[in-house]
Amino acid sequence: MREIFIERDEPLLRIAIKDNNVLSECFVEQHSSGPKMGEIYKGRVKNIIPAINSIFIDIGLEKEAYMYFSNEIKSEGIKKGDDILVEVVKEPVNNKGAKVSRNISLPGRFMVLTCGERGINFSKRINSTEEKERILKIINDIDGYGITIRTEAVHASSEDLLEEKINLLSELETIIRKLRYSLKLGKVYGENIILNKVIRENIGSQCRIILNHEEDLNEVKSLIEKNSQVTVEKFDGSRSLFEHYGIEKEILKLRHKKVALNCGGNIVIDKTEAMYVIDVNSSKNIKGRSFNKTILETNIEAAREIGRQIRLRNLAGIIIIDFIDMRDFSQKSLVMDALKDSLKQDKGNIKIFPFTELDLVQIARKRRGKSIYEYLEEECKRCNNEGYVLKLSYIEKLIRNEIVKCEEESSINSFYIELDRNYEEMVREDIFSFLTNINSINKEIYLNFIDGIEGYKIEPLIFNSQKENIKNLKVNAYEKYE
Template sequence: MREIFIERDERLLRIAIKDNNTLMESFVEENSDEPKIGEIYKGRVKNIVPAINSIFIDIGLEKEAYMYFSKELKEEGIKKGQEFLVEIIKEPINNKGAKVSKNISVPGRFMVITKGGYGINYSKRISNEEEKLKISDIISPVDGYGITIRTEAVNASEEVLLEEKIRLLRVIYEMEQKLKYSLNLGKIYGDNMILNRVISENLGNKCKIIINNEEDTKAVKEALAESKDIIIEEYKGATSLFDAYGIEKEILKLRHKKVALNCGGNIVIDKTEAMYVIDVNSSKNIKGRSFDKTILETNVEAAKEIGRQIRLRNLGGIIVIDFIDMRDFSQKAIVMDALKDALKEDKGNVKVFPFTELDLVQIARKRRGKSIYEYLEEGCKRCNMEGFVLKLSYIEKLIKNEVIKAEKENSIKSFYIELDKNYEEMVRGDIFSFVANINSLKNEIYLNFVDGIEGYKIEPLIFNSQKENVKNYKINAYEKYE
């Protein structure tokens, strides 16, 4: 059974997907005005630079967006000052604005309609010709639009498919009206983009959705009112949703390079300037008598886990995998099938290349949104930003969960906290915010900064003798309320 967990707080929207109790994907979106993938804006051509084949577009934000000055656009005769709709296809990075496309698309649960496309296309997972014929009898082409049929459409009724087609075309028509009559540049489509996208792409026949936010619960229930097999629950626990369901611990594990395999082997994921490199090791997998079988077993399990880790960590660009050398060519085909099968649910643009002469496998993957590391980590100030540490805001979230649990289960109101010295300057600069963020304005907090720990340690203080031992680290009342 598939489970989708949706957790929203004042800063982030986080979504996790589990299949049969195994975490498969995790998405994070920051509450900000930055453009996000899939959003659609009314834009105006600010500049055309043929030398770098780029068009720069004002979309009403501080940074201009850009798009490739393709042959088609040259033939179209795009001019400076011209206004049209654009879709965000790559989020802004550093000083570079968002990358956009003139071919806007609107996704639904059963199909995606693209303005400027042509005809009816089908998901690669719809291979049955009878199913394609059945859908083509229901969904007819529309001039000037491309319609991509999603896998779930196979199980939908004629009425539902037609209703969605009409709804998506209406959305595009309304956007075109805004382009024509609105004077302002800016976003005209895409509120709750990541939430809507994840829901539409990941619903199966049996699915459970757990949500911690009342407005999100209402929106999801309205969107899925006709889906009777989908269970929707609102979570009202004291700690965060991800903490309550053990997802937080699994996300923290994604910072580790080494991932253990059940067979006793492991994979090691390293990031270089140009690519990700994944090494497969047999390690403790020495129980089998056959050397070839042991290698095959390790490589197959590694291939499955690598597919999961690529999706979970949202790895993008070039990924190179160094499997354990296999003497038998037929074993390579088995491993390749396992890898492709592990990536078949990946909604990103992913391509797996055959084994090279050096027994390496290369994967090219277009990352969807930001990597999870960008929300977990920040540069380490003490090592001139060459290394990475957990973000203070994330550590505060983790500490808050532990404080709430200790208060609820044992009525504890006093805590000794150790933080890595990396955070000392930030925390001492605003003690009030730190204590407030860990839900402890009314608690006794003893705070110490030490070297050599990963993030933090927290200890509930039950006895007076414990408090006496750390009395020098107590945060005074005036510090909490200054």
């Protein structure tokens, strides 16, 4: 059974997906005024630079967006000052604005409607000729629009397919009217885009959705109103939803490079400047009598776990996998089948290449939003930004969860907290915000900054003797850092 956990805790929206109680995907979206993938903007052409084949577009934000000055656009005669609709295909990076495209598309559960294209195309996962013919009898071409039929369409009735086509066309025409009649530059489509996308792509079978926000509850109900296989539950606990269901601990594990396998082996995931490298090791898997069988067993289990980790960590770009050497070609085929099967649910643009002469497998994967690391970590100021530490905002969330848990189980309101010294300056500069964020304005907090711990440690204080020994570490909401 599939479970979808949706936690909104401003400024973050986090969504986790479990299949048969195993975490398979995690999405994080931070509320900001910046453009996100899939959003559509009304923009104005600010500059055309043929020398670098680029067009720069004002989309109503601080940074101008850019797109490729293709032959198709050249033939349209687009010029400086023209108003156009663009879709964000790559989010801003550093000082570079968002990359956009003229190929505006609206996704539905069963199909995607795209402006400026033509004809009807099918997902590569639809292999049935009968299903294709059935759908073609229902869905006709639309002048000026291309239609891509999604995998889920094979389970849809004629009425559902037609209804979605009409709704998408109506929504797209509304967006086009905004281009023509609105004077304001800015976003014309894309509110709650991650939430809508995840729900659309994951409610094809029996599914349970748990969420903690009233507006999200109403949004989800509107998306699944005709789907009797989906149940929706509101979570009202005092702890965070992710903490209550044990997801927080699983997310923290994603910071570790080494992932243990059930067979005794492990995989190690390293990030370099140019790519991700994943190494497979037999490690403690030495119980089998046959060396070749042990290698095959380890590699197959590793292939399955690697597919899960790629989706879970949202790894993108070039990924190199170094499996344990196999001399038998039939073994390589089995391992490759396991890897492809583990990635078949991946909705990203992914290509898996065959084994090289060095027994390496290469994967090219397009990123779907930001990596999970970008929300968990920040550069370490004490090591000249060469390493990474957990973000203070994330640590505050974890500490708050533990304090709330203690409150639920007992009446303790005094706590000793150790923080890595990396955070001392930030915390001391605004103790009030720190105590507010960990839900401790009215509690006794004893705070110590030390070297050599990963993030934080917290201990409830029960006896007065404990407090007496550390009384010089007590902080209050209004102290200033000298």
